[in-house]
Amino acid sequence: MRITDLSLTTQLSNSLQSQEQTINTLDNQLASGTTLLTPSSNPIAVSNVLGYQNQLSQINSQQANVTTAQSWLGLANSAATQTVSTMQQIRTILLQALNVGVNNSQTYNSMAQQIQGTTQQLLGLANTSYGQTQIFAGTALVNQAFSSSGTYNGNSTPFTVDVGSGSPVAVSVPGDQLFGGGTSGVQSIFTTIKNIVTNLQAGPGSASYSGLQADMTALNTNLSQAEIAADTIGESTQQVNAASTSNQNTSTELQTAISNLAAVNIANVSPTLQADMTSYQAALYAVSKAVPETLAQFIN
Amino acid sequence: MSDLSLQIAASAVAADQAQLDTAANNLANVSTPGYAQQVVNLTDFTPSTSQGVGEGVQIQSVTQSTSALDEQQNLIAQGQLGSANESAQILGLVQNSFPEPSSTALQSQLSTLWSDISNLATQPNSASAQQQVVQDASNVANTLNGTYGQLSSISQQLVNNLGGIGSSSSGYMAQANQLIGEIANLNGSIVAAQNGGQDINALSDQRRADISSLGSLLGIRTVSEVNGSVTILSGGIQLVSGTNAVKLQTTGQPATANLAVETAAGNVLPSGGKIGALLQAVNTTIPGYQSQLSNVADSLATNLNNLQSQGVSSAGVPGPTSAAAAPPYAGTTLPSIFVDNSSSTTYTTGSSSAASIAINPQLLANPALIATASGTSAAGVATIDPTTAQAMANIGQLSTGPNTIYQSLVASVGNDTAQANNTQTTTQAMANSTSAQLLSVEGVSTNEQTVNMLSAQQAYQASAAIINSTTTVLNALLAAV
Numbered sequence: 001m002r003i004t005d006l007s008l009t010t011q012l013s014n015s016l017q018s019q020e021q022t023i024n025t026l027d028n029q030l031a032s033g034t035t036l037l038t039p040s041s042n043p044i045a046v047s048n049v050l051g052y053q054n055q056l057s058q059i060n061s062q063q064a065n066v067t068t069a070q071s072w073l074g075l076a077n078s079a080a081t082q083t084v085s086t087m088q089q090i091r092t093i094l095l096q097a098l099n100v101g102v103n104n105s106q107t108y109n110s111m112a113q114q115i116q117g118t119t120q121q122l123l124g125l126a127n128t129s130y131g132q133t134q135i136f137a138g139t140a141l142v143n144q145a146f147s148s149s150g151t152y153n154g155n156s157t158p159f160t161v162d163v164g165s166g167s168p169v170a171v172s173v174p175g176d177q178l179f180g181g182g183t184s185g186v187q188s189i190f191t192t193i194k195n196i197v198t199n200l201q202a203g204p205g206s207a208s209y210s211g212l213q214a215d216m217t218a219l220n221t222n223l224s225q226a227e228i229a230a231d232t233i234g235e236s237t238q239q240v241n242a243a244s245t246s247n248q249n250t251s252t253e254l255q256t257a258i259s260n261l262a263a264v265n266i267a268n269v270s271p272t273l274q275a276d277m278t279s280y281q282a283a284l285y286a287v288s289k290a291v292p293e294t295l296a297q298f299i300n
Numbered sequence: 301m302s303d304l305s306l307q308i309a310a311s312a313v314a315a316d317q318a319q320l321d322t323a324a325n326n327l328a329n330v331s332t333p334g335y336a337q338q339v340v341n342l343t344d345f346t347p348s349t350s351q352g353v354g355e356g357v358q359i360q361s362v363t364q365s366t367s368a369l370d371e372q373q374n375l376i377a378q379g380q381l382g383s384a385n386e387s388a389q390i391l392g393l394v395q396n397s398f399p400e401p402s403s404t405a406l407q408s409q410l411s412t413l414w415s416d417i418s419n420l421a422t423q424p425n426s427a428s429a430q431q432q433v434v435q436d437a438s439n440v441a442n443t444l445n446g447t448y449g450q451l452s453s454i455s456q457q458l459v460n461n462l463g464g465i466g467s468s469s470s471g472y473m474a475q476a477n478q479l480i481g482e483i484a485n486l487n488g489s490i491v492a493a494q495n496g497g498q499d500i501n502a503l504s505d506q507r508r509a510d511i512s513s514l515g516s517l518l519g520i521r522t523v524s525e526v527n528g529s530v531t532i533l534s535g536g537i538q539l540v541s542g543t544n545a546v547k548l549q550t551t552g553q554p555a556t557a558n559l560a561v562e563t564a565a566g567n568v569l570p571s572g573g574k575i576g577a578l579l580q581a582v583n584t585t586i587p588g589y590q591s592q593l594s595n596v597a598d599s600l601a602t603n604l605n606n607l608q609s610q611g612v613s614s615a616g617v618p619g620p621t622s623a624a625a626a627p628p629y630a631g632t633t634l635p636s637i638f639v640d641n642s643s644s645t646t647y648t649t650g651s652s653s654a655a656s657i658a659i660n661p662q663l664l665a666n667p668a669l670i671a672t673a674s675g676t677s678a679a680g681v682a683t684i685d686p687t688t689a690q691a692m693a694n695i696g697q698l699s700t701g702p703n704t705i706y707q708s709l710v711a712s713v714g715n716d717t718a719q720a721n722n723t724q725t726t727t728q729a730m731a732n733s734t735s736a737q738l739l740s741v742e743g744v745s746t747n748e749q750t751v752n753m754l755s756a757q758q759a760y761q762a763s764a765a766i767i768n769s770t771t772t773v774l775n776a777l778l779a780a781v
Contacts, residue, residue, distance in 0.1 A: 002740040003740065003745065004739050004743030004745045005330045005331070005745060005746050006330070006743040007740050010735060010739065014728075036401055038399075038714070039398055039711070039713050040391075040395055040714045040716075040721060041714075041718075043711050046400060046711065046714050047707050047708070047710060047711035050400060050401055050703075050707045053407065054407065054697070055697070057412075058415075058418075058693075058697060060415065061414065061693070064415075065418060139677075139685035139686075140681070140683060141614065141682035141684050160690070161422050161686070162418065162686075162693065168686070262401065294750065295746070295751065296750050299750070
């Protein structure tokens with residue numbers, strides 16, 4: 001093919017242009033740390049990265065919810081454990097009261113006082129709050145889950161938090177399932193305590209004895225209900241912890257996937273850029289030599 | 301006899317001078333677009349004497365080295381390149397409206413919305429969490445409006461570049477009409493000059509440059525006529541025939557996806573060149589993206605509004621279609637989250653909904669009006685039931701949700717742009733090669749011209765020596781008399 005000045009300069013400038021574009025792209029990749037500078041950089045990768053980022057964002061927010069769920073469950077677990085232990089203390093005292101021939105009015109009164117004293121403690125536990133929210137009121141928004149007389153003000157729907165374990169996890173139990181009363185079908189522990197105290201205050205005798213036996217049955221029901229509630233809270237805690245681990249693993253996997261698609265591999269890009277720079281310099285040299293050298297220079 | 305030598309030398313000097321002039325002219329036009337190098341065609345004088353001695357040299361013509369085949373190839377390539385360049389440029393602009401992946405664009409704003417709703421679900425009665433969600437939703441609506449608006453203004457700018465709707469006298473339309481007029485005029489001048497035996501090289505150069513420019517604008521082909529004129533065709537429609545120029549104008553409009561270029565007689569030109577790429581973008585590509593963006597808005601608004609309507613707020617206000625709102629309930633119900641615009645109370649889906657989607661001002665004023673609780677919650681009873689908020693937080697993961705639709709929109713913008721860039725690269729390579737081919741035939745080589753110049757110079761010197769020598773001989777002869 002015949003070489004003419006315009007064909008030569010056009011070709012050289014096209015070649016420089018294309019090298020400049022390559023270098024510019026690599027420079028941008030190194031400066032930004034990503035190979036996906038625009039959607040057209042790699043449409044499939046960009047689409048996948050957007051999908052992964054969307055999943056990652058959900059996992060991150062569910063992982064943030066894990067913290068809330070753990071706070072709730074921590075409070076609920078501690079309150080349930082103390083409730084069970086307090087009920088067991090009451091049961092111990094009640095067992096002593098049922099011990100025939102050992103007690104007199106004085107010891108009954110002392111027992112009545114001790115048991116009466118647990119009421120405030122249990123009310124305090126029943127009205128445990130997370131921030132401003134009562135954790136044993138179900139999803140009802142009330143100031144106190146249990147009123148000072150021991151009436152349940154909440155509802156029977158447990159509050160749930162979505163931690164990414166499939167369906168949302170209950171992070172507490174409705175108070176009536178721990179303390180009885182409400183719609184639970186179990187006599188409220190506060191009523192049980194009130195009955196025990198009344199029977200003890202009546203002093204030893206056959207009437208109070210049979211009353212206290214009935215109270216023991218009621219207390220046993222309260223205790224087994226509270227133990228079931230504590231187990232439920234424990235199971236939820238395990239579920240939340242498992243979800244947290246799974247979230248962390250998935251998050252790592254997604255981050256790796258995104259990084260594999262988007263991150264600049266400096267080990268690859270640097271030598272490529274170096275090679276491109278060298279050939280660019282060679283091209284510049286060629287242009288500086290090729291264009292001005294003509295026969296005209298040698299004519300005097 | 302010596303008289304003849306002088307005559308031969310004189311013809312040689314004239315031929316050498318013509319060659320020097322031609323070389324100078326070629327060198328002067330070494331980088332003139334459309335210039336085809338000129339060649340002096342010399343022939344020797346047919347001897348009229350019986351001795352067989354020639355009678356010198358004569359300039360038969362000065363012609364251009366042209367190749368009709370290479371020109372045609374280059375013209376096609378220029379048309380394709382014009383189209384590819386324009387497409388790549390337009391899509392590059394469009395792509396700027398979708399700066400993904402990033403931590404600030406729409407995808408990320410949607411993610412923030414879902415995260416904050418998820419956070420609201422853990423504290424449904426928190427005023428700050430409610431406020432945050434409403435603010436996020438407002439940001440998403442603003443970004444949808446802004447992106448749609450950017451696409452509209454690109455489209456508007458392109459229509460302006462074309463010359464406006466129904467126009468023939470500005471922008472690309474003006475350029476095309478001017479070139480068509482010039483080519484028709486040049487056809488007339490060339491035919492007349494050729495008939496009058498005058499030089500047509502300069503006129504041909506100009507016509508060649510005009511045809512190349514028109515080819516890049518419209519995508520055309522040419523037919524060379526015997527009389528020296530060139531017929532210009534776009535598809536089967538004649539744009540220039542002899543001295544007849546067709547006037548082009550735009551017809552239709554982008555809103556009805558039928559903006560096109562037609563002749564004054566109403567023949568619509570096939571799509572080609574820069575103008576073809578521009579029409580494609582304005583009629584199809586950009587409205588397509590706007591429609592997909594509106595699908596994102598529709599999915600976002602429909603999903604959130606439905607859940608809002610079926611749910612109950614943490615203060616116990618029921619959504620209009622919730623179980624809690626059933627009679628005997630007769631109180632106020634929750635407003636829609638997204639509405640058509642800030643003065644509307646309902647949301648309508650459609651292909652331009654992304655332009656107008658807005659957060660309901662009622663919610664902006666009172667973020668507590670967002671539904672968080674299940675629709676079966678009791679009306680008028682404050683609740684921290686998070687069921688509706690939890691469902692809202694999962695909209696982002698729906699297979700027909702706004703995130704999924706937006707992802708496929710970004711993927712199609714990316715694919716289209718990447719494809720346009722690839723087409724541009726291949727078309728550029730092809731145009732470079734056809735152009736190099738053409739330039740190698742028609743272009744000027746400095747070295748070649750310099751060699752021609754030197755050879756003409758030497759021949760000139762030789763002819764001068766002959767004149768000198770003949771004069772000496774004649775003088776000697778005269779002295780001898």
